[in-house]
Amino acid sequence: MFLRGEFSHFFYIFLLKKAILCPVSFHPFRHFVTITRHRHEVIRLCFQAGIGFQGLFHDLSKYSPTEFIPGAKYYTGNQSPNNGERNDKGYSLAWMHHKGRNKHHFEFWYDYEMATKKIVPMDMPDRYIKEMFCDRVAASKTYNRAAYTQESPLLYLTRSSAHEKMTRKTYRKLLYLLQMLAEKGERETLRFMRRTQVLPEADVAEPLGTEPAKL
Ligand SMILES: [Zn+2]
Numbered sequence: 001m002f003l004r005g006e007f008s009h010f011f012y013i014f015l016l017k018k019a020i021l022c023p024v025s026f027h028p029f030r031h032f033v034t035i036t037r038h039r040h041e042v043i044r045l046c047f048q049a050g051i052g053f054q055g056l057f058h059d060l061s062k063y064s065p066t067e068f069i070p071g072a073k074y075y076t077g078n079q080s081p082n083n084g085e086r087n088d089k090g091y092s093l094a095w096m097h098h099k100g101r102n103k104h105h106f107e108f109w110y111d112y113e114m115a116t117k118k119i120v121p122m123d124m125p126d127r128y129i130k131e132m133f134c135d136r137v138a139a140s141k142t143y144n145r146a147a148y149t150q151e152s153p154l155l156y157l158t159r160s161s162a163h164e165k166m167t168r169k170t171y172r173k174l175l176y177l178l179q180m181l182a183e184k185g186e187r188e189t190l191r192f193m194r195r196t197q198v199l200p201e202a203d204v205a206e207p208l209g210t211e212p213a214k215l
Pocket of ligand 1 (some may be wrong): 059
């Protein structure tokens with residue numbers, strides 16, 4: 001698979017020991033199935049959105065020990081294991097490892113602004129906004145199960161404080177796609193994404209809220 005040689009031997013023995021010693025709170029197999037199912041759904045959506053090759057690399061870092069071990073340790077089946085790690089340690093190293101390597105997360109796109117030396121959001125390239133859309137649709141299906149509708153990912157975005165954390169351009173482009181999904185459905189939205197290189201921005205009444213926070 002993704003790990004080879006001495007290291008993989010050590011890693012899988014470690015997993016086996018953990019599984020035998022604490023079967024209740026360590027779920028490597030269930031976690032593996034959860035992340036792999038999610039990846040496959042995102043890959044399917046990415047191919048339909050015209051970014052199939054990019055989709056093949058989606059979330060691969062989740063199989064690295066830094067992300068996989070906490071993922072299995074804090075597995076619950078109905079929420080992100082990162083929250084379990086946060087409750088335990090006060091921070092989630094798995095999440096920080098993840099967001100630093102995966103460009104489909106807006107949290108990746110933070111950098112220093114030269115003039116102020118503050119850490120601010122940057123505009124995301126459209127191909128990563130498309131992958132973020134696919135990720136959110138797949139995650140929404142998993143978390144909502146039978147209650148999922150084509151409006152669910154839009155509601156999740158608009159009820160969150162995400163607009164404070166992305167640039168206005170990034171937020172409006174994502175909003176445009178999620179509004180189209182809510183109105184016209186998955187097939188039509190994915191077809192639109194396949195044919196559109198430069199994503200349009202949703203019309204949002206000003207003020208949208210606060211400007212993105214400067215850290
Ligand atoms: Zn991800």
